Amino acid sequence: MGLPTLTQRRDARPGSQPGSAPGARSGSTPGAGGGPGGGTSVGSGSEDIAFSRRRPVRRRAARFWNDALTTPGRMSVFAVVAIVAVLFGGTVASQTITQRQSHHETLLAEVEPVANASQTLYSSLTIADSAANTAFITGGIEPAELRDRYLQAIAASSASIIAASQGLDRSDEESIDQLAHINAQLTTYTGLVETARTNNRVANPVGSAYLASASTLMQDTILPAAADLYDRQSTSVGESDREWSSPPWGSFVLLGLAIAVLVLLQQWLWKITGRRVNPALALASVLMVATFLLTMIAGFLAANNNARGLSEGAAPMNELTRQRINAQKVRAQETLNLVRRTDPEGSAAERAAILGGVRDTLTVYLDSDEESRSRTSLDGDGAVTSAIEALDEWMAAQNRADSLYQQGDYQGAILISSGQGEGDSGAAFDEFDESMQDAIEEARDTLRTRIDNARRTSATGPDLIMALSALAAFAVIVGIAPRIREYL
Numbered sequence: 001m002g003l004p005t006l007t008q009r010r011d012a013r014p015g016s017q018p019g020s021a022p023g024a025r026s027g028s029t030p031g032a033g034g035g036p037g038g039g040t041s042v043g044s045g046s047e048d049i050a051f052s053r054r055r056p057v058r059r060r061a062a063r064f065w066n067d068a069l070t071t072p073g074r075m076s077v078f079a080v081v082a083i084v085a086v087l088f089g090g091t092v093a094s095q096t097i098t099q100r101q102s103h104h105e106t107l108l109a110e111v112e113p114v115a116n117a118s119q120t121l122y123s124s125l126t127i128a129d130s131a132a133n134t135a136f137i138t139g140g141i142e143p144a145e146l147r148d149r150y151l152q153a154i155a156a157s158s159a160s161i162i163a164a165s166q167g168l169d170r171s172d173e174e175s176i177d178q179l180a181h182i183n184a185q186l187t188t189y190t191g192l193v194e195t196a197r198t199n200n201r202v203a204n205p206v207g208s209a210y211l212a213s214a215s216t217l218m219q220d221t222i223l224p225a226a227a228d229l230y231d232r233q234s235t236s237v238g239e240s241d242r243e244w245s246s247p248p249w250g251s252f253v254l255l256g257l258a259i260a261v262l263v264l265l266q267q268w269l270w271k272i273t274g275r276r277v278n279p280a281l282a283l284a285s286v287l288m289v290a291t292f293l294l295t296m297i298a299g300f301l302a303a304n305n306n307a308r309g310l311s312e313g314a315a316p317m318n319e320l321t322r323q324r325i326n327a328q329k330v331r332a333q334e335t336l337n338l339v340r341r342t343d344p345e346g347s348a349a350e351r352a353a354i355l356g357g358v359r360d361t362l363t364v365y366l367d368s369d370e371e372s373r374s375r376t377s378l379d380g381d382g383a384v385t386s387a388i389e390a391l392d393e394w395m396a397a398q399n400r401a402d403s404l405y406q407q408g409d410y411q412g413a414i415l416i417s418s419g420q421g422e423g424d425s426g427a428a429f430d431e432f433d434e435s436m437q438d439a440i441e442e443a444r445d446t447l448r449t450r451i452d453n454a455r456r457t458s459a460t461g462p463d464l465i466m467a468l469s470a471l472a473a474f475a476v477i478v479g480i481a482p483r484i485r486e487y488l
Contacts, residue, residue, distance in 0.1 A: 072487040079480040089254035090469025093295045094462040104455035114167040115233035121160035122226040126328035128153035129218045133335030134418045245306040247299040255292040280479030287472040298458040305454035313447025323358045324436040344402040387435035394428035
C-alpha cells in the first residue's frame with residue numbers, strides 16, 4: 001500500500017467529507033454568503049476584526065490578574081497602596097496646615113483691622129456728636145478744647161472710613177454701600193453743626209434747631225449704620241476664628257490610616273517570609289508616626305490659640321465695645337437734653353439702667369478675688385478699675401446736674417455737665433471713655449497675640465510634614481523591593 005499523497009492528507013482533516021471540494025467546509029455550499037464566488041459577509045468580517053482586537057486586551061488583563069495573585073504581585077499591590085496612603089495623608093495634612101496659616105494671616109491683616117476700624121468709626125462719631133452738643137451749650141465762642149475734640153473726632157471718623165474701605169472684601173457690597181452712605185451723611189452732619197455754631201455765636205435761637213437736626217441725623221441714621229457695619233465685621237472675625245478652632249480631624253484620620261496600612265504590610269510580610277522585622281518599613285512607620293504627632297501637636301496648639309483668642313480677646317472686645325457705645329449714647333442724650341432744654345427726669349431711669357448694665361459688665365473683667373480669676377481679666381493695667389471709678393463719678397455728677405436743672409439753675413447744670421474740673425460730668429465721662437478704650441485695646445491685643453501664636457505654631461509644619469511623608473514612601477520602596485526580587 002502506497003503512502004497517501006499531500007492532497008489526500010489535507011482532505012482527511014476532521015470535518016471533511018469524501019468528494020467535497022478541497023478547502024470547502026462541511027455544510028457549506030459554493031457561493032454561500034451572497035458574495036461573488038462565495039466568502040463571508042461584510043458584517044461578519046467586522047465582528048471578527050473587533051473580536052480579534054479585544055482578545056489581546058483580555059489576555060493582558062488576565063495575565064495582569066494572574067500576576068497580581070502571585071506572592072510578588074500581592075507584595076507590589078500592597079506596597080502601592082501603602083505609598084498612596086502615606087503620600088495622600090501627608091499631602092492633606094500639609095495643605096490643611098497651610099490653609100490655616102493663610103486664614104490667620106488674612107484675619108490679622110484684613111478682617112480684624114476692618115472690625116477695629118468699624119469700632120473706631122462708631123466711637124469717633126459718637127464723640128463728635130457729644131463734643132458738638134457740649135460746645136454748643138457753653139454759648140458764644142466755645143472753648144478751644146471742645147472745638148479741638150470735635151475736629152479730632154471728625155478726622156478720626158474720616159480716617160476710619162478710609163481704613164475700613166481699604167480692608168473690605170470687594171464682594172461685600174453691602175458694607176461698601178454702608179460706608180459710602182455714612183460718608184455722605186457725615187458731610188451733611190458737619191454742615192448742620194457749622195450752621196448751628198455760626199448762629200450760636202451771634203445768639204440766634206435758630207442755632208439750637210440746626211444742632212438738634214444734626215444730632216437727630218447722627219443718632220437716627222449715621223450711628224445705626226455704623227453699628228450695623230461693626231456688628232457685621234465683628235461677627236465675621238468671630239466666625240473666621242471659630243471655623244479654625246477645632247483640630248484637623250480629617251488629617252488625623254488619614255495619617256492614622258497610613259500608619260495602619262504600614263503595620264498590616266509588615267505583619268503580612270512576616271507571615272510569608274518569616275522575617276519578623278523589615279528595617280525600612282519600620283523606619284517608614286516611625287516617620288509616619290512622627291508626621292502624625294507633628295500634625296496633632298500643631299493642630300491642637302493652633303486650635304487652642306484660636307479658641308482662647310475667641311474667648312479672651314474677641315468676645316470681651318465685642319462686649320466692651322457695645323457697652324462703650326451704650327455709654328456714649330447716654331452721654332450724647334444728656335448733652336442734647338441741655339441743648340433742647342428738656343427735663344432730664346424722664347430719661348433718668350433709662351440712663352441709670354443702661355449705665356448699671358455697663359458697670360455690671362465691667363466687673364466681670366476684674367480679677368480682685370479668687371472667684372473671678374477663672375474668668376478673663378482685662379485689668380492688667382488697671383483700665384477696668386479706672387473705668388468703673390470714672391463711671392461712678394460720672395453718674396454722681398450727672399445726677400447733681402439734673403438736680404440743678406430741675407431747681408431752675410440751667411447755667412449750673414451746664415457747668416457741671418460740660419465742665420472738665422474734678423467732680424464735673426464732662427471730665428468723668430472723658431476719663432471713663434479713655435479707660436474703656438484702653439480695656440478694648442487690651443482685649444484686641446490678646447486676640448491678635450493668640451492668632452499670631454496660632455500662625456507661628458505651624459510655620460514650619462507643612463514643609464516638614466511633606467518631607468517626612470516622602471521619606472516614608474521611599475522607605476516603603478526600599479523595604480519591599482528586595483522581598484519582591486526574591487520571587488523573581
